Each structure stands twice: as structure tokens, then as C-alpha cells.
Amino acid sequence: MIKHIWFDVDGTLATHSDEFNKVHNQLRYKIYSQVINKPVTEFLQQEFEALYKKHGSNSATFRSLGCASDFWMKHFEQIDKEKYYQPNENIYKTVEKLKDKALISVFTNLTAEGTKKTLRILKINPDWVTNYLSGDDVKERKPALSGFYKMIELAKISAEEILYVGDKVGVDIIPAKKVGMKTCLVWSKSDEADYSFENFEDLLTIDLTVQSKN
Structure with missing residues (x-):
């Protein structure tokens, strides 16, 4: 789950x-x-x-x-x-719907200041976000594993109860899998991820209630 x-x-x-x-x-x-x-x-x-x-x-x-x-x-x-980033309604509306189904947080290589500034530009409401984990908060940025372990620590649940969503297989998906998280690749397809969608809103099709097999 x-x-x-x-x-x-x-x-x-x-x-x-x-x-x-x-x-x-x-x-x-x-x-x-x-x-x-x-x-x-x-x-x-x-x-x-x-x-x-x-x-x-x-x-x-x-x-x-x-x-x-x-x-x-x-x-x-x-x-x-x-100048270069534009809010995408499909993205922020999807995140808004997901926050009613599960807790929402972010883990990024961006700086702490850059993270919050970028989310503001993208119309991601800060009230939706439980934890902000930036590259400034970990010893080594992705694809190093330290930040992924920090996510588990902050979430205070088991790794298999966390879904990490990213756009890069080597930087986001593989490291998250190594620490035991569920993974979702967006904007492209890959067998490396538990889920992969070319359309961001397809995240809403994931059944979050399915129990993981031990």
C-alpha cells in the first residue's frame, strides 16, 4: 500500500x-x-x-x-x-488530486531556495507538500543513495510504502528501487520502473491500496 x-x-x-x-x-x-x-x-x-x-x-x-x-x-x-518554466495544468491538477489519496513530498537535486521558487512558478501549492528534501539537505546529490534513505527517515514508514516519481531511470528510478521504494517513471517508458507513463495524469490510475508482497 x-x-x-x-x-x-x-x-x-x-x-x-x-x-x-x-x-x-x-x-x-x-x-x-x-x-x-x-x-x-x-x-x-x-x-x-x-x-x-x-x-x-x-x-x-x-x-x-x-x-x-x-x-x-x-x-x-x-x-x-x-522565463523558461510554465505551469502545466495536467501536472498541478494531478498533484492536487493525488494529495487527497496520499501524502505528497518532493526530493530534488535543486537547492532549498530553488525548490520552493520552482514549485511556486509551477502552481504547486506549498500546502500540498509534507516534506521538502533538497540537494542542500543531503551530503551527496542524486543518484547517490543518501537522500533516498533520508526520504524513508522523514516519511517514518517502510520504503515499500513510498512511491518515488521521476523522469530519469539512472538518477531517480534505480536508486529508489535500491532502497526498496516503489517507483514511477514519467514522460517515457521503462521496464526498470514499477510504473511508467508518457502522460503525467496517468499517475491517477495507480491503485495505491494494493498491498505489497513480502
């Missing part, structure tokens, strides 16, 4: 437009070039993407280069979210 639903934020509740992706990638390559002190070239971009594939997230990639855990997120939050 699922009693508590936790959401990733960036890429899950906040969807990315082509314009955002362009600005986002430019920033990733720019910061990487500064860290390794080389100009931005096509080869450098390919090199960065290889590292990203290996480590699973931008935060983990820059962490592997010796940067602080919050290094990438401090740069990421330079992007004007007011």
Missing part, C-alpha cells in the same frame, strides 16, 4: 522546452570548459556528455571533477525559471 508519494522536481514537475534545453546545455558546457580550462568545442561537448552518461546527473558529473556537491546547482539556478 502506497501511503506517501515523493516527486522529483526538475524534469518531472517542471518540463523542459527546446528553448530551455538549449540554454541549459550551453551553461553545462560553459561551466565544464571553465572547470577543465579548455575552450568549448564539439569534442568538449562530447566529452562532457560521456561523463554525464557515466555519472548520471550534472551534479554528480561535476562532483567527480572535485567540485562541491552544490557546485552545479548554484550555476543552474542562474537560469531564469520565470
